[in-house]
Amino acid sequence: MNILVVGGGGREHALIYKLSQSSICDKIYCAPGNAGISELAECIDIKANEIQKLCDFAKANRIGLTVVGPEDPLVMGITDLFEEEGLKIFGPSKECAAFEGSKKLTKEFLFKYKIPTANYVKADSPEEAIDKLERFNYPLVIKADGLAAGKGVLICKDKVSAVEAINSLMVEKTLGGAADTIVIEEYLDGVETSVLCFMDGNTIAPMASSKDYKRAMDNDMGLNTGGMGTYSPNPLITEKMMKKINDEILEPVLHGFKAEGLSYKGVLYIGLMIVDGRPKVLEFNVRFGDPETQVLMLRLKSDLVEIMLNCTDGMLDPSKIQWSDEASVCVVAASGGYPVEYEKGKKISMDGNLDDITVFHAGTAFDGEGNIVTNGGRVLNVCACANDIEKAREKVYSNIDKISFDGMFYRKDIAIISNTLDKGMA
Numbered sequence: 163m164n165i166l167v168v169g170g171g172g173r174e175h176a177l178i179y180k181l182s183q184s185s186i187c188d189k190i191y192c193a194p195g196n197a198g199i200s201e202l203a204e205c206i207d208i209k210a211n212e213i214q215k216l217c218d219f220a221k222a223n224r225i226g227l228t229v230v231g232p233e234d235p236l237v238m239g240i241t242d243l244f245e246e247e248g249l250k251i252f253g254p255s256k257e258c259a260a261f262e263g264s265k266k267l268t269k270e271f272l273f274k275y276k277i278p279t280a281n282y283v284k285a286d287s288p289e290e291a292i293d294k295l296e297r298f299n300y301p302l303v304i305k306a307d308g309l310a311a312g313k314g315v316l317i318c319k320d321k322v323s324a325v326e327a328i329n330s331l332m333v334e335k336t337l338g339g340a341a342d343t344i345v346i347e348e349y350l351d352g353v354e355t356s357v358l359c360f361m362d363g364n365t366i367a368p369m370a371s372s373k374d375y376k377r378a379m380d381n382d383m384g385l386n387t388g389g390m391g392t393y394s395p396n397p398l399i400t401e402k403m404m405k406k407i408n409d410e411i412l413e414p415v416l417h418g419f420k421a422e423g424l425s426y427k428g429v430l431y432i433g434l435m436i437v438d439g440r441p442k443v444l445e446f447n448v449r450f451g452d453p454e455t456q457v458l459m460l461r462l463k464s465d466l467v468e469i470m471l472n473c474t475d476g477m478l479d480p481s482k483i484q485w486s487d488e489a490s491v492c493v494v495a496a497s498g499g500y501p502v503e504y505e506k507g508k509k510i511s512m513d514g515n516l517d518d519i520t521v522f523h524a525g526t527a528f529d530g531e532g533n534i535v536t537n538g539g540r541v542l543n544v545c546a547c548a549n550d551i552e553k554a555r556e557k558v559y560s561n562i563d564k565i566s567f568d569g570m571f572y573r574k575d576i577a578i579i580s581n582t583l584d585k586g587m588a
């Protein structure tokens with residue numbers, strides 16, 4: 163079978179690494195891909211949001227399965243477009259993907275089905291928003307309703323900063339139309355985690371647990387990023403906690419989708435805050451996480467093509483999804499200045515003697531002379547597996563300095579388990 167993967171980051175490299183191991187897979191194309199992906203797949207010059215071009219390509223190249231990485235094409239309706247043309251595609255429909263496209267929609271759904279989440283109000287004008295601030299204590303959280311590439315959530319410690327945030331989003335329109343509506347939310351003080359699930363419309367199958375580090379700097383300092391590192395499994399998600407998440411979140415979410423007449427197929431990524439031992443939903447993403455996928459694909463034992471086909475066909479069998487007992491760790495090497503401003507085109511040098519390490523490429527490209535250069539904020543994902551997280555961590559950190567590019571930085575505290583456990587007990 164020919165497979166098309168849409169996207170070009172570390173998440174897509176990890177998916178392709180796993181898809182390419184399947185006996186069902188003949189050839190993989192990736193749009194647009196990156197330098198590392200080009201070793202496993204033929205990269206084609208179509209952007210992830212050029213959905214009509216992708217559909218034409220899939221028809222012309224007898225693609226048996228298309229796998230969508232990022233949210234944009236899903237929110238634009240790539241799945242509906244492909245299905246209208248009789249093409250098989252892994253990812254939710256436009257109607258289902260709208261949950262990532264609108265915070266307000268997600269909150270309405272969560273409240274309707276009594277799924278634990280922070281209290282909120284919505285506001286359609288700055289006057290209404292300022293008026294409604296009175297209903298909350300500080301800190302509070304202000305969120306742009308629409309897609310904002312990770313820049314749409316502001317935690318405000320007092321009224322002055324809340325009014326500033328409202329003005330910037332709704333008067334100066336710093337995020338354009340994404341903040342025509344905003345959500346004001348109670349601040350949840352707890353431990354953040356996430357659960358990624360495969361779904362086939364009828365069944366929900368949580369993947370192995372993982373932990374993401376969102377802040378740019380060590381000790382969770384600095385700005386929010388797409389994710390600076392991950393590990394799996396996450397010791398905070400004990401069997402008991404997983405049962406709670408299943409009973410209080412996953413089953414009610416599945417019930418809610420069905421009651422709304424939504425057949426959700428693909429990956430649902432549920433962001434959670436665990437507050438005093440109780441999981442509460444922060445957000446839905448309608449796709450695999452990045453860099454959660456990197457550590458998960460290193461542990462997935464089952465055939466990913468088969469799982470994805472079963473999801474699209476409504477035949478998912480959770481008992482057939484097997485994970486290795488090993489632990490995995492991923493550390494992101496990023497460009498100096500990320501997540502704000504950074505330069506691209508820096509030559510990457512990589513010592514040939516990387517020891518038992520898997521490097522997934524994120525923002526990389528070839529320059530005119532065939533050198534691999536930086537092409538984004540998050541550049542490389544340095545990953546390893548071992549019997550436990552500590553050993554996997556050691557492998558990553560004893561190799562990462564064999565890689566270098568001008569301005570490269572990475573967090574030094576990824577996968578120090580005692581930090582996570584301390585916070586979990588707090």
Ligand code: AMP
Nearest residue numbers: 280303315347348349350354433444445
């Ligand atoms: P979201 O895109 O809604 O997940 O928000 C981005 C980040 O903001 C989350 O990963 C959390 O770290 C933080 N956040 C969002 N909502 C809340 C909340 N109600 N309380 C505390 N932190 C939050």
Ligand code: GLY
Nearest residue numbers: 388389451452453
């Ligand atoms: N790592 C967070 C995300 O993919 O949204």
